[in-house]
Amino acid sequence: QLLYRMAFAGFAMMNLMWISIALYSGADKGEFRTMFHWVGFALATPTLLYSGWPFFKGAWSGLRHFHLGMDLPIAIGAAITYLYSLYVTLSGDTQGEVYYDTVVNFLFVILVGRYLEAISKRQAVASTQRLLDLQPRVATVIRDGEEHIVPIRSVKISEEVLVKPGERIPVDGIVVGGSSSVDEAMLSGESQPLSKRPGDQISAGTINIHGVLHLRVESLLQDTALGRIIRLVEEAQASKAPIQCVADQVVPWFVAATLGIATATFILWVGTDFDKALMAATAVLIITCPCAFGLATPMAIAVASGLGARHGILVRNGEVLERFSAIDHIVFDKTGTLTKGAMSVTAVAMAESAWQAGEEMPMKIQELLSQLSAVERYSEHPLAAAILEKAGRSHDVIENGSFINQPGFGVGGIVSGQQLYAGTAAWMDHNGVERTPSLESIAAQLDQQGVSSLRVAAGGVEVALISVEDPLREDAQALIERLKSDNIRVTLLSGDRRQTAELIAQRLGGGMDVIAEVLPEEKDRVIAQLQSKGEQVAMVGDGVNDAPALVRADVGIALGSGTDVSIASADIVLMSNELEKVALASALSRRTLRTIRQNIGISITYNIIMVPLAVAALITPLVAAISMPVSSLLVIGNAARIRTLFRKH
Structure with missing residues (x-):
C-alpha cells in the first residue's frame, strides 16, 4: 500500500513538474494560467486524498484520542497549502500563486522516506523472520x-x-x-x-x-521451543524501554510546540508577504515532524533484540536492555553455570575398601551405589545424576513414602529395610549418624584439597565417602576476566564449603567475591542484601532453586539447558549455553542504550538547526520534505550500527 501511494504521488509529481516549467517559462497569463491551475487541481486533489490519506487518518485518530501524533503537522501543512491553492483557483485571483506542485512533491518525498523506513525496519527485525523460516x-x-x-x-x-x-x-x-x-x-x-x-x-x-x-x-x-523463542523475540521487539516511555510522553508536547511555532511564523511574515508566510509556516510543520524522535528507541531495541536472538541471546523486553546497561555486579551460581553441571564420581572410600576412577570397582562398593541409587533416583541434584550414572542398572527399590529431601543438606530413604542417608556432615549430625574416624580423616584431607564429597550412612553409621567432581566450563575463566576488565564486580555463589568455593574462585583467575555455604532458599536473600547496598545486580543461574534469585535480581539470566522454571523466571535466556554470551549481552545492552541516546541527540540537533531556517523562510516546504525523512534515515542507520558489535565478536 505504501509503495502504491508513493507511485501515485510520483506520477502526479512528474506531470505537475511540466506544468510548473510552463508557468515559470511565461505561460502564466490569462487563460493559460487558469487552465494550468485547474490541471494542477485535477492532479493534486486525488493525490492528496489517496497518497495523503495515511497522514490524515493518523492525525484524526490521534485527535480522537486526545493525542497529538506525528502525522498531525504533515496533515495540517498539506491541507493548508492545498486549501489556499484551491481558494486561488476558485476565486480566479490573478495575483495569488497556487502550490499544488508543492503539496504533491512533499507528499511524494515523505512517502519515499516512510517507504525507506519500512524497508529498514523490516531488515532490523529480519531475525524473527529467519526463526519463522525454521518452522x-x-x-x-x-x-x-x-x-x-x-x-x-x-x-x-x-x-x-x-x-x-x-x-x-x-x-x-x-x-x-x-x-x-x-x-x-x-x-x-x-x-x-x-x-x-x-x-x-x-x-x-x-x-x-x-x-x-x-x-x-x-x-x-x-x-514448541522454537515457537516460544519466536514469541519472546516478537514481544521484545514490540516492547518499550523506560527511556522510550519518556520519549512517547514528550512527542505530544513536541507536536504542540511545532503548531505554536508554525502559527508564530505565519504571523511573523503575513504582514509583508502572505505567500511567504504560508510557505514558511508549512515548512515549519513539515520539518519539525518528530518521526526521528519517535524512531530513536524502538529501532535500536528491534535491532538489538533481533540480533541477540540470532546469536542465542533471548531478551524478554526492551526494559531489560536498559536495566542491564546499568548493571555493576554479576552473581554466578556455581553448579551448572560456571561448572558443566555434569558431576562424575571420581572415588569412593569405605572402611574396608576403596575405589578410584580407572580402577575395577569392588563388589561392596557396587552394592552400596546400587542401594544409594534407589534413593537418589528421586532427587534433582546434579550429585544424584552422577551416582545414578556410576551405579548403572539397579534393581533396588526404595520403600513407599520413605524418601526425604532437604535441599542444601541431603536425602534419605529406606532400601531393603535399611535407612540410608546421603549428604553433608550437617545432614549426618541432624539425623544422629555415628561418624567413622577413618572416613572423617579422609574427608578432612579432601576439604583441604577443595574436593567436593558426599557422606553416606546406613543403619545410623557413616559407611562411605563419595568424591565427586564438576569440571569448570572452558569459557568460564575468560568470561570472568572480561567482566572484570569492564569494571563489573563478580561474585561466586555456592552451597559448597568456603574452602572449596575459594579454590574454585582461584581456578577462575581470582579477584572475585565468594559467598559460600548458601542454602538454595537463601540465594534470593543474598541478592536482596547486595541490592540494599545500592548495587545493580544481575544473577546467572540454571536450576529450579535459582528461580527466586533470578526474579529478585535486577536482571536474571538463565542458561538454555536450565530448567523450565529458571528460564521462565529469567529476563535473558542464553540458548547456546556459552558463558561468553553473558559478556556479549552486557555489551549489547550498553551499546543499545548508547545508540538510543545518540538517536535522540540526532533528532534534537536536527531540529535545533533546521527549525530556525524554516522560521526565517530560508527553506521551502519541498526542501523541508526532503530533509525530514533524511533525519529518520540517519536514526535508522545509526541503530543498524549495533550489528558491528557482533562482527567484533
Whole structure:
C-alpha cells in the first residue's frame, strides 16, 4: 500500500513538474494560467486524498484520542497549502500563486522516506523472520500404517511423524524409532551435531542429518521451543524501554510546540508577504515532524533484540536492555553455570575398601551405589545424576513414602529395610549418624584439597565417602576476566564449603567475591542484601532453586539447558549455553542504550538547526520534505550500527 501511494504521488509529481516549467517559462497569463491551475487541481486533489490519506487518518485518530501524533503537522501543512491553492483557483485571483506542485512533491518525498523506513525496519527485525523460516510448513504423518504429507496445523498431539534425512524437524517430540544425528546450530548454537536415539527429546526447527527418525508429537507450532523463542523475540521487539516511555510522553508536547511555532511564523511574515508566510509556516510543520524522535528507541531495541536472538541471546523486553546497561555486579551460581553441571564420581572410600576412577570397582562398593541409587533416583541434584550414572542398572527399590529431601543438606530413604542417608556432615549430625574416624580423616584431607564429597550412612553409621567432581566450563575463566576488565564486580555463589568455593574462585583467575555455604532458599536473600547496598545486580543461574534469585535480581539470566522454571523466571535466556554470551549481552545492552541516546541527540540537533531556517523562510516546504525523512534515515542507520558489535565478536 505504501509503495502504491508513493507511485501515485510520483506520477502526479512528474506531470505537475511540466506544468510548473510552463508557468515559470511565461505561460502564466490569462487563460493559460487558469487552465494550468485547474490541471494542477485535477492532479493534486486525488493525490492528496489517496497518497495523503495515511497522514490524515493518523492525525484524526490521534485527535480522537486526545493525542497529538506525528502525522498531525504533515496533515495540517498539506491541507493548508492545498486549501489556499484551491481558494486561488476558485476565486480566479490573478495575483495569488497556487502550490499544488508543492503539496504533491512533499507528499511524494515523505512517502519515499516512510517507504525507506519500512524497508529498514523490516531488515532490523529480519531475525524473527529467519526463526519463522525454521518452522516447516508440512509434516509426514504415519496414519493407518501409511505416510501422509499434511500441513503442520493438521498434525495432532501424540501422532507419529516421520522425518527423513536432510529434512527439518516439524514438531517437538520424542524419538520412538530410528537413530540419527541432528544439527541444532540454528536453535541452540551447538556447533556439533547431536546423536538422537529412542527416548531422546528433539526440537522443531532442527535438521535431521542422516537416518530416518520416527517421532511422537509432544507440541506443535507456537507451543514448541522454537515457537516460544519466536514469541519472546516478537514481544521484545514490540516492547518499550523506560527511556522510550519518556520519549512517547514528550512527542505530544513536541507536536504542540511545532503548531505554536508554525502559527508564530505565519504571523511573523503575513504582514509583508502572505505567500511567504504560508510557505514558511508549512515548512515549519513539515520539518519539525518528530518521526526521528519517535524512531530513536524502538529501532535500536528491534535491532538489538533481533540480533541477540540470532546469536542465542533471548531478551524478554526492551526494559531489560536498559536495566542491564546499568548493571555493576554479576552473581554466578556455581553448579551448572560456571561448572558443566555434569558431576562424575571420581572415588569412593569405605572402611574396608576403596575405589578410584580407572580402577575395577569392588563388589561392596557396587552394592552400596546400587542401594544409594534407589534413593537418589528421586532427587534433582546434579550429585544424584552422577551416582545414578556410576551405579548403572539397579534393581533396588526404595520403600513407599520413605524418601526425604532437604535441599542444601541431603536425602534419605529406606532400601531393603535399611535407612540410608546421603549428604553433608550437617545432614549426618541432624539425623544422629555415628561418624567413622577413618572416613572423617579422609574427608578432612579432601576439604583441604577443595574436593567436593558426599557422606553416606546406613543403619545410623557413616559407611562411605563419595568424591565427586564438576569440571569448570572452558569459557568460564575468560568470561570472568572480561567482566572484570569492564569494571563489573563478580561474585561466586555456592552451597559448597568456603574452602572449596575459594579454590574454585582461584581456578577462575581470582579477584572475585565468594559467598559460600548458601542454602538454595537463601540465594534470593543474598541478592536482596547486595541490592540494599545500592548495587545493580544481575544473577546467572540454571536450576529450579535459582528461580527466586533470578526474579529478585535486577536482571536474571538463565542458561538454555536450565530448567523450565529458571528460564521462565529469567529476563535473558542464553540458548547456546556459552558463558561468553553473558559478556556479549552486557555489551549489547550498553551499546543499545548508547545508540538510543545518540538517536535522540540526532533528532534534537536536527531540529535545533533546521527549525530556525524554516522560521526565517530560508527553506521551502519541498526542501523541508526532503530533509525530514533524511533525519529518520540517519536514526535508522545509526541503530543498524549495533550489528558491528557482533562482527567484533
